[in-house]
Amino acid sequence: MTSNPAIAANTRPWRDPAAKPFISIRNVTKRFGDFTAVNDVSLDIYRGELFCLLGGSGCGKSTLLRMLAGFETPTEGKILIDGVDLAGTPPDRRPTNMMFQSYALFPHMSVEKNVAYGLLREGKSKAEAFAHAAEMLKLVQLEKFARRKPHQLSGGQRQRVALARALAKQPKVLLLDEPLGALDKKLREETQFELIRIQETLGVTFIVVTHDQDEAMTLATRIGVMTEGVIEQVGEPREIYETPKSRFVADFIGSVNLFEGRVGPAAPDLMRVETEDLGPVVAPPVAGLTQGQTVWLAMRPERAWLTRERPAESVNCVPGVVQDMGYVGHMSSYMVKLETGRLVRVTQANEGRRDNPISWDENVHVSFEPADFRVLTE
Amino acid sequence: MSGASEPRRAGLPLRILALGLAGLGGAVAVSFLTLSATSALLLSVLVAGGVLYFLFSRFMGWSDRWMVIAVPLLWLGIFFLVPFFVLGRISLSETMIARPPYSPLWETDAQGNVEIIASLQNYWFILGDALYRNAYLSSIRIAAVSTVFALLLGYPIAYYIARSPEPRRSFLLLLVVLPFWTSFLLRVYAWIGFLRRDGVINNILTWLGVIDEPLVMMQTDFAVYIGIVYTYLPFMILPLYANLVKLDGALLEAASDLGASPMVTFFTVTLPLSLPGVIAGSMLVFIPAIGEYVIPALLGGPDTLMIGRTLWDEFFSARDWPVASAVAIIMLILVVIPMMWLQSVQNRQEDRP
Numbered sequence: 001m002t003s004n005p006a007i008a009a010n011t012r013p014w015r016d017p018a019a020k021p022f023i024s025i026r027n028v029t030k031r032f033g034d035f036t037a038v039n040d041v042s043l044d045i046y047r048g049e050l051f052c053l054l055g056g057s058g059c060g061k062s063t064l065l066r067m068l069a070g071f072e073t074p075t076e077g078k079i080l081i082d083g084v085d086l087a088g089t090p091p092d093r094r095p096t097n098m099m100f101q102s103y104a105l106f107p108h109m110s111v112e113k114n115v116a117y118g119l120l121r122e123g124k125s126k127a128e129a130f131a132h133a134a135e136m137l138k139l140v141q142l143e144k145f146a147r148r149k150p151h152q153l154s155g156g157q158r159q160r161v162a163l164a165r166a167l168a169k170q171p172k173v174l175l176l177d178e179p180l181g182a183l184d185k186k187l188r189e190e191t192q193f194e195l196i197r198i199q200e201t202l203g204v205t206f207i208v209v210t211h212d213q214d215e216a217m218t219l220a221t222r223i224g225v226m227t228e229g230v231i232e233q234v235g236e237p238r239e240i241y242e243t244p245k246s247r248f249v250a251d252f253i254g255s256v257n258l259f260e261g262r263v264g265p266a267a268p269d270l271m272r273v274e275t276e277d278l279g280p281v282v283a284p285p286v287a288g289l290t291q292g293q294t295v296w297l298a299m300r301p302e303r304a305w306l307t308r309e310r311p312a313e314s315v316n317c318v319p320g321v322v323q324d325m326g327y328v329g330h331m332s333s334y335m336v337k338l339e340t341g342r343l344v345r346v347t348q349a350n351e352g353r354r355d356n357p358i359s360w361d362e363n364v365h366v367s368f369e370p371a372d373f374r375v376l377t378e
Numbered sequence: 379m380s381g382a383s384e385p386r387r388a389g390l391p392l393r394i395l396a397l398g399l400a401g402l403g404g405a406v407a408v409s410f411l412t413l414s415a416t417s418a419l420l421l422s423v424l425v426a427g428g429v430l431y432f433l434f435s436r437f438m439g440w441s442d443r444w445m446v447i448a449v450p451l452l453w454l455g456i457f458f459l460v461p462f463f464v465l466g467r468i469s470l471s472e473t474m475i476a477r478p479p480y481s482p483l484w485e486t487d488a489q490g491n492v493e494i495i496a497s498l499q500n501y502w503f504i505l506g507d508a509l510y511r512n513a514y515l516s517s518i519r520i521a522a523v524s525t526v527f528a529l530l531l532g533y534p535i536a537y538y539i540a541r542s543p544e545p546r547r548s549f550l551l552l553l554v555v556l557p558f559w560t561s562f563l564l565r566v567y568a569w570i571g572f573l574r575r576d577g578v579i580n581n582i583l584t585w586l587g588v589i590d591e592p593l594v595m596m597q598t599d600f601a602v603y604i605g606i607v608y609t610y611l612p613f614m615i616l617p618l619y620a621n622l623v624k625l626d627g628a629l630l631e632a633a634s635d636l637g638a639s640p641m642v643t644f645f646t647v648t649l650p651l652s653l654p655g656v657i658a659g660s661m662l663v664f665i666p667a668i669g670e671y672v673i674p675a676l677l678g679g680p681d682t683l684m685i686g687r688t689l690w691d692e693f694f695s696a697r698d699w700p701v702a703s704a705v706a707i708i709m710l711i712l713v714v715i716p717m718m719w720l721q722s723v724q725n726r727q728e729d730r731p
Contacts, residue, residue: 106632106633
């Protein structure tokens with residue numbers, strides 16, 4: 001998506017402090033009785049973004065989306081789109097359209113009638129509405145299915161009808177609730193890029209709710225990771241993956257090994273951390289930490305290095321036994337049991353046809369570069 | 379797969395059950411024999427059916443599926459088909475002063491020749507007589523008007539119940555079926571107390587000063603409409619409710635999201651999708667209302683002409699069983715044809731998931 005650097009620069013308005021946000025969510029809270037679904041969330045989204053709200057079920061991401069669509073009213077706070085406060089505006093008068101998780105296609109209407117539905121409500125003439133619907137169907141490559149009923153379509157085709165219907169009214173913002181959730185893996189991967197293509201063609205701002213981190217990483221210009229009604233971290237996919245702010249984010253995005261430890265005596269350009277599982281290790285320095293403070297070291301499985309012999313120059317190295325391994329083709333995944341009994345997940349790329357790959361029950365050494373640790377305090 | 383042998387093992391107790399039911403059916407059929415000679419024919423049909431059933435179950439392996447529909451088939455056969463044929467047979471005969479009061483279907487002369495006596499004269503008589511024609515038309519009109527009112531009243535009620543949160547929904551459904559706990563006849567009599575000249579409604583309106591003269595409500599078509607709508611309203615509400623409660627709320631949100639006001643959403647999404655419920659409810663009200671006897675007899679006036687009453691008069695006052703039977707058969711056909719048409723519409727609807 002960011003293959004063209006010129007475009008990439010233009011499509012990162014959040015890096016420009018002077019940029020004006022298109023959608024402003026300000027201190028929004030939503031309570032259902034005693035339950036707080038969304039807790040004091042503030043978020044700015046820029047024009048043309050493909051923003052992903054990522055989180056587990058019940059984290060409040062769908063409630064936030066439904067408040068944008070107007071199906072729920074915020075208990076506190078306000079939402080502005082293009083500078084207009086949307087409080088009190090019913091869903092049928094908002095500049096947003098929604099693509100529902102269940103697609104919510106009208107079962108008694110043909111595909112073209114479904115797509116034309118919103119246009120007819122705008123007061124467009126029948127001829128005009130159906131002509132525009134035909135265009136939308138062309139965009140999602142379904143022009144041949146205009147006369148079919150939704151139940152005569154496959155899941156993937158239904159998904160595209162739902163997308164065409166939501167886009168037909170040319171909304172300022174398109175809200176997508178788990179848009180690819182009902183598709184199988186292969187179709188999901190194809191459709192992800194299809195979604196990006198359509199989004200870039202139309203330049204509409206997309207807000208996608210998903211629980212699937214791969215989907216969020218592939219689609220998003222930026223990701224907002226949500227848990228328990230709060231946005232934990234907002235950032236570009238790389239930022240979220242490489243520099244997670246908290247243990248929750250580190251654990252939620254990709255897989256991670258977390259080690260608890262205490263900050264040791266300070267040294268120039270590096271920091272010593274005493275951990276139970278790894279012993280004393282060297283990590284990148286973090287400002288503002290005091291000696292003896294509890295921290296967590298997050299380490300991605302693909303950053304560790306697995307060898308039979310202890311590498312001579314390695315700074316951080318622990319011995320262990322391979323308890324389990326899985327061969328996935330392009331890489332192998334190992335569970336290494338350390339002397340403390342702690343299991344560490346390590347993945348190794350299968351680059352060449354190694355004759356003698358490390359296998360079950362072998363004694364190995366796990367080494368890490370200091371820079372591959374991310375020190376977390378939350 | 380062992381699936382092929384399993385149904386046979388399960389079939390044995392079912393077969394014993396079916397034999398018992400067939401025996402019961404036979405006994406009922408024999409009791410019909412004493413009523414009419416035609417029943418002999420029907421008994422042979424039943425016996426032939428039994429033999430066919432045996433052959434199919436023995437050689438085609440149909441046994442277990444047949445078992446499931448055998449009970450309703452038998453029920454319909456005994457309590458609908460047999461009486462229907464008895465009626466059909468009587469409608470083809472002539473009235474006679476005898477016991478039973480109609481001519482036999484066949485006569486055997488001295489040489490032993492069997493002569494079948496049957497004629498369609500009763501049907502021609504009915505179709506040619508304005509009294510019967512008007513009775514049919516007025517029955518259809520009264521039933522249709524009542525159905526429309528029951529729909530207009532029942533739809534919002536069903537919609538409200540379907541949209542209610544759970545504890546309230548069960549309570550409201552209970553209220554809908556509550557009237558069934560008292561006798562239908564009593565409830566119709568209760569309406570007399572409301573509608574008559576010095577009844578509850580007239581008294582209240584006079585006391586409020588809205589009217590000077592009591593309104594004439596009893597013994598009018600108006601009272602009949604009230605009686606029918608009141609009595610059959612639950613039959614409209616329940617199928618509508620069953621349909622509306624299934625309606626996916628996301629569809630309503632989608633319509634609203636696409637710019638439809640609540641009113642437009644109702645007419646473009648809710649109403650078309652609830653059509654099967656509308657048809658089912660309307661059928662359940664319209665069909666029994668056409669043949670309604672008690673309500674027009676108690677609440678209607680001398681002008682209220684309904685086919686149920688004509689039928690009663692023909693059977694019990696005129697004692698003309700053949701004409702009465704023909705009236706009943708024609709009514710049945712009048713009801714069955716729209717019912718079959720609606721059923722086919724509904725089937726087409728249900729082709730969609």
